[in-house]
Amino acid sequence: xxxxDLIDEQDLLGQLRALGFEVSxxxxxxxxxxxxxxxxxxxRALKGMVEKLYTxxxxxxxAVRQAIDQQLLxxxxxxxxxxxx
Numbered sequence: 772x773x774x775x776d777l778i779d780e781q782d783l784l785g786q787l788r789a790l791g792f793e794v795s796x797x798x799x800x801x802x803x804x805x806x807x808x809x810x811x812x813x814x815r816a817l818k819g820m821v822e823k824l825y826t827x828x829x830x831x832x833x834a835v836r837q838a839i840d841q842q843l844l845x846x847x848x849x850x851x852x853x854x855x856x
Contacts, residue, residue: 776829783835786824790816798838806846814850817843 780798787794787805791813794801805817821843824831831839 776827778824778829778831778835780832780835783838786820790820792817798835799842802838802842802846806843806850809846809850811854814847818847821847 780801783798784794784801787801792801792805794804796804809817821839824839
């Protein structure tokens with residue numbers, strides 16, 4: 772019997788909460804909430820979480836990957852751009 776590590780919406784919400792973000796709902800809603808009001812500290816933590824997820828061996832379920840790609844990453848990029856100006 773094979774056992775695969777999967778990152779589902781509940782895992783994502785748990786990781787975001789562990790970083791101190793107050794999130795609920797589905798992955799997309801949680802990612803949208805997480806990028807609202809970013810500061811340097813939580814943006815760095817969020818970036819680290821995404822890097823860990825993407826470089827780890829666990830399989831990220833499609834809804835979670837889509838939420839990260841469409842909400843978290845653009846939000847982090849917008850925050851970075853805002854910091855440069």
